[in-house]
Structure formats: C-alpha cells, structure tokens
Amino acid sequence: MGRSLSRCSREVAHDNSEPMWTRYFSDRPGPWPLIPVVHLARTIYHGPLFAKRIRRLGGPVGSYLEVGVGTGATLKALRRTTGAACSGVDKTALACRLAKRNAMGCDVLIADGLLLPFRDATFDLVYSLGLLEHFPDRKQRCLLREHARVARKTVLLHLPADVPHLRFLLWLNRTVGGRSGVWADEELFTMAVIREKFPELPFRSFFDVLAGAMSYWFVLKPEEILRHVVAPR
Numbered sequence: 001m002g003r004s005l006s007r008c009s010r011e012v013a014h015d016n017s018e019p020m021w022t023r024y025f026s027d028r029p030g031p032w033p034l035i036p037v038v039h040l041a042r043t044i045y046h047g048p049l050f051a052k053r054i055r056r057l058g059g060p061v062g063s064y065l066e067v068g069v070g071t072g073a074t075l076k077a078l079r080r081t082t083g084a085a086c087s088g089v090d091k092t093a094l095a096c097r098l099a100k101r102n103a104m105g106c107d108v109l110i111a112d113g114l115l116l117p118f119r120d121a122t123f124d125l126v127y128s129l130g131l132l133e134h135f136p137d138r139k140q141r142c143l144l145r146e147h148a149r150v151a152r153k154t155v156l157l158h159l160p161a162d163v164p165h166l167r168f169l170l171w172l173n174r175t176v177g178g179r180s181g182v183w184a185d186e187e188l189f190t191m192a193v194i195r196e197k198f199p200e201l202p203f204r205s206f207f208d209v210l211a212g213a214m215s216y217w218f219v220l221k222p223e224e225i226l227r228h229v230v231a232p233r
C-alpha cells in the first residue's frame, strides 16, 4: 500500500504555467515538429472523435462546458453535431483567442478551472481533455470538485494512459526533442493509479483504442465526486 501510494502521490507537477501553454499553442514546424502535428490531428481527427465519445458517454444533454478548452476543436464538433449550448474556459489568453475563432457559436472565456466563474449545476455535462494530468495531486482534487460543482448530470475526464508507446513518445520528446512540460512530463494513468488516488469514486472507464490506444475516458456523476472527494485545505 505504502509503496504504491508513493508511486502515485505527486505534490510537484511539471510546468503548467500560462507561458508554457502559450509556447505550446504558438509552436511552429521545426526540426521536431511534434506539436504542429498534434494541433493538426486535433483539428481533423481527435476533435470530431472526442465529440462522438462525449455524446455517447454523456447521452443527450442541452449544455456542455469544456474546462481547458485549448483551440476548441472538440467544442466546435460538439456544437456542430448537437446544437447544444457549448461553453469553454481556458486560463491561457492565446488558447481562448484561438478557440473563439475556431468554435463559432460557442461561449469561450478566460477562467481558471480551479475557480470557475459559474453557479453550481450550470451545465448538464462538464468535461476536460488532457487537463488533470498537468496538476499535482492536491490540485487534482480541487479541479475535480470544481468540475462537479458546476455540473448537473455528468462529469467526463479524458486522461493519458500509462502504456508503453506513450511512455516511449514522452521519453523521446524529452531526450531527443529536448521538450519539457506538455507531451514530455505529464502524469500517465492506469486504473490502479486512479483507484488509489480516488478510492471512493466509482469510476466507469473506457480505453480509447481509436484515439491512438493511449487514453482513458472516465465517467462520473457530480454528486459522487462532491460526496467523496475532499478538497485539501
């Protein structure tokens, strides 16, 4: 128990600062063009695929909030395919500008996912993609509670899986590509890790083979999170 707890207990995470994310969103093709490829893939493949997953896992709903919306590729596809009210927040000003341009008809604003500027139970479904893994453990609990606070029906999390090819990719980015931060240092998840971090939560999970076989979807009810996840003092 002690051994595995220390494996997943991280009070220090990698750089999750706004300058790091601004560099990420302004990356141009160079000798190691990983990030431009990621952005292109998000636009033409993952955005529509993730929107399909969210529709299936969340069922029919009238409103969505994406926390850490990035360039808005998924929100745009959700809006187009459901006509639901779609909102997104991001703490990075450049991401918000790109999302506003990209996800027409959606409400996008600058806000911190740890302190969302919305009343309790404002949105039917609240989700995040590639967000939780950039926070240390204590803040992960705060982030999860904040997702749940503003959600009415469902919370969805999309997290990177601890699989050999993703580990290898991150290692390659660090050692050969000279990267740090996103796509280099983030936490990877297994079912065992997620159960250890949040032992009371009845996570329903789905391993997404079509998204590169490197991610999990987790489905939760907001009341389950609010009942069991205690925000650290």
Ligand SMILES: C[S@@+](CC[C@H](N)C(=O)[O-])C[C@H]1O[C@@H](n2cnc3c(N)ncnc32)[C@H](O)[C@@H]1O
Residues within 6 Å of the ligand: 016, 021, 042, 067, 068, 069, 070, 071, 072, 073, 074, 089, 090, 091, 092, 095, 111, 112, 113, 114, 128, 129, 130, 131, 134, 182
């Ligand atoms: C890996 S990107 C994912 C973007 C988008 N969800 C996607 O799937 O393409 C993570 C995003 O979370 C944002 N972010 C990080 N910390 C945040 C916070 N505390 N509040 C709001 N957004 C945050 C970053 O600015 C970045 O846009």
